[in-house]
Amino acid sequence: MFQINENYQKLPGSYLFSTIGKKVAAFQEANPDKDIIRLGIGDVTQPIAPAIIEALHKAVDEMGNAATFRGYAPDLGYEFLRSAIAKNDYQARGCDIAADEIFVSDGAKSDSANIQEIFAADSKIAVCDPVYPVYVDSNVMAGRTGTYDAEKGVWSNVIYMPCTAENNFIPEFPKETPDLIYLCLPNNPTGTTLTKEQLQQWVDYANKNGAVIIYDAAYEAYISEADVPHTIYECEGAKTCAIELRSFSKNAGFTGVRLGCTVVPKELKCGDVSLHGMWARRHGTKFNGAPYIVQRAGEAVYSEAGKAQLKEQVAYYMNNAKVIKEGLKEAGYTVFGGVNAPYIWLKTPDQMTSWEFFDYLLENANVVGTPGSGFGPSGEGYFRLTAFGNYENTVKALERIKAL
C-alpha cells in the first residue's frame, strides 16, 4: 500500500492567507451589506502599466503568427529578459551579476518554496520571526523542521531570530550556526529593513560560518532611504554566500501576471559543486519556463516608459503607506515600517492578541489586515496593514479606524 509524505500532516492549519480568505468570506456572507476594505493580503490593486499592456498585446500577436510564434522557452528564461534584469537591477548598481546567473521563473513564491530542494535534507534553517510563512512551510514539507509546538507556535528544529520593537527589528546572529538563513529585506511583514552596513555584517557572518543566505528582495522597489541596499550583491562577498530572489509582483503589479527570478552566482559553491549548476538542473527538469508573453511584459518593465509609469505606481502605493502610518499615529497606535516598504506593522492596542484584533477590525471597521502571529510567535501582538489598496479605500479605512 502506498504511503504519503507524513511531513504534510505536521503542518498546522492551512496556509495563513487561505484562512484569512475564509474568515472574510464568512463575514461577508453573514453581512452582505458591509463594504469590506482589504488591506490584508499583499495583493496589488492598480492595473498593469500602459507600456506593459502594449508589450503584452504585441507578444500575443506574435504568438498568433506562424513566423513569430514561440514554443518552449529556453530553460533559464529568454536572453532579452535576463539581460534587462542584469543590466538594470545589478550592473547599473555596480553589482557584477551576469545575465546567465539569472533564472527566470513564474514568481518569487515558487522560487522561495523550491530553493530548499537543492540543499541537504538535514540542513538547519534560520528565519526571522515574524516571517513570510512559505520559507518555513516548504521546509516542513521537506522534513527539516522537527516537531511543532502548537502552544508556542514554533518548530523544534528551526532557528528563530526574533525581530521586535525591542531590537529595532534587527535580527541577531543565532547562537547555533545555521546552514540556510532566510532574509527578506525590506521585510515582509514588518516593513522594516537593514542598512547596507548591517546587511554586510550578515554577509560576513555567512561567509565565515559556511552558511547560505536566501535573500528575498521582493520589495526593493519601495526603498526610499539612501543607505538601504537594493540587492544583497551591493555587499562585498555576497556572491560566495547568497542567492537572491526577485519578484515582479510588487514593483510592477504582476501578482496575477506571474513572473520572478532568482540569482545564483557562479561563485557560490559547496566544495566543487556549483549551486548554479544544481538550480539549472532543477529548472531544466521540473519547470518549463515562464510564458513568452509574460517574459516580454517583464522586459517592458525596464523600458523607459515602463520605468516612468512604475515609478508613479510605487509612489502611489507609498502615498497610501503614508496615509496609513500617519492615520494610525493620529489614532494613537505605535507603528513601524512604511518608509522603505509597502507594509505598516502596528502594535495591537489594549493587549489584544493579533487574531483578536483581526476580528475586532473586521467586525467594527470592516477592514481586513493580517494578524502578526500568523507570521510567527514574535509577531503576536502585532498586525500588518498593506499600502496596496486603492487610495480612496485606504483613506476610508483609516477614517473608520480613527473613528473606533
Next chain:
Amino acid sequence: MFQINENYQKLPGSYLFSTIGKKVAAFQEANPDKDIIRLGIGDVTQPIAPAIIEALHKAVDEMGNAATFRGYAPDLGYEFLRSAIAKNDYQARGCDIAADEIFVSDGAKSDSANIQEIFAADSKIAVCDPVYPVYVDSNVMAGRTGTYDAEKGVWSNVIYMPCTAENNFIPEFPKETPDLIYLCLPNNPTGTTLTKEQLQQWVDYANKNGAVIIYDAAYEAYISEADVPHTIYECEGAKTCAIELRSFSKNAGFTGVRLGCTVVPKELKCGDVSLHGMWARRHGTKFNGAPYIVQRAGEAVYSEAGKAQLKEQVAYYMNNAKVIKEGLKEAGYTVFGGVNAPYIWLKTPDQMTSWEFFDYLLENANVVGTPGSGFGPSGEGYFRLTAFGNYENTVKALERIKAL
C-alpha cells in the same frame, strides 16, 4: 558548512533535451549553411488559434483597467477554467469529475515532476521503459531511485516495465508491487497506446495492490481510434487509485503559453488522508496560480470557435504523422505509433545505437530526432520523430531521409 542535496550528483549527464539542444547548436555553428529541420523535441510550430488570441487580447485589456484588473488567482485556478475542463474533458465523456477536483497549473511538466512530493520518501516507483525522463529524474532528486548503473542505464530502486516491439508496447504487471505507477497514454515516446480494456486491467491492478497511478494524458487530443480511452476516469474504479495530468501544450499549442492541470479525485485516500487535500496544500504553499490571461486562453480552448480551430490544428499535425509514417515505411523502416499520437517510433537501421542514428541523421539529412535510449534502456535501438513540425518541413525531412 552547508551541504547540498547529494541526490542531484547522481543524475547522469544533463536533461535529455538540453543535450540534444547543445549538439544541434554545435552542428549548426560548424555548418552555418545547413538547413536543419527539427523533429526532435516535442515542441509545436503552429501559431495559437485565433479564438485563443482573441481571448488573450481581451484578458490583457482587462489587466490594464483598474475595474477589471486581477491580482492573485485562487489557489486551485479560476472557477471559469476548472468548470470548462470538468465539463468538456470529463462530464461530456461520462466521467464524474467535479471542477474542484481539478488543479490548474503552469504545465504538465511541473506537475509530473512535483506530484511525487506528496508521497513517502521510500515510495517505490514503476515506469514504462522507455519513459519521459521527468518522471524518473524528479524521483532521483528526491532520493527514491537508489544507485545508477551507467552501463545498463538503470536505477537500482526503480521498477522498469519494458515496452518494446516484442510485447506490442504493452507494459506487463511488475513482479514487485510498486507504490506509484507512471503511465503516459497515448505514450511519449513510442506513440502507442492501450485500449480501454487494457487500461482497466491496470486500474484493477492498482486498486488491488494499493498503488497510485500517475496518468499523463498530455496527448489525448490525438486519439483517433474508438476503443482508446481519453481519460483514465473512463475506467471503473479509477477515482480511488489514479491522479491524471493534463496539458494544453499539445492540443492547443501552449508550449510557450504554459498551462496544465491535474485531477486529484476526492475519493483517492491513504487511510484517512485525502491526497486532494495534500495537493491543495502544496499548491497553496509552493505555487501562486497560472497567469490570469493564460487561464482565459485556456477557457477559450473550450469555446465553440476554439474547439473547431484546434480540431483543425490536431488534424494538421496528424497529417504530418501520416507523412512521416508512410515515408519511413517506404524507406524500409519499421515504425510504430503515429495513429493515436503525434509521435513516430522507429527501429534504427543496421543495428545502429540510438545516438549513432541521431548523429547519422543530423549529419546526413540535417534532421533532428530524439534518440530512443534517452528515454530508457529499452529505447535503445529506437528513435523518435515528432509530427509537430510544419508540413513543408516534414515533407522535406522525409524526402531527405528517403534519399539517404
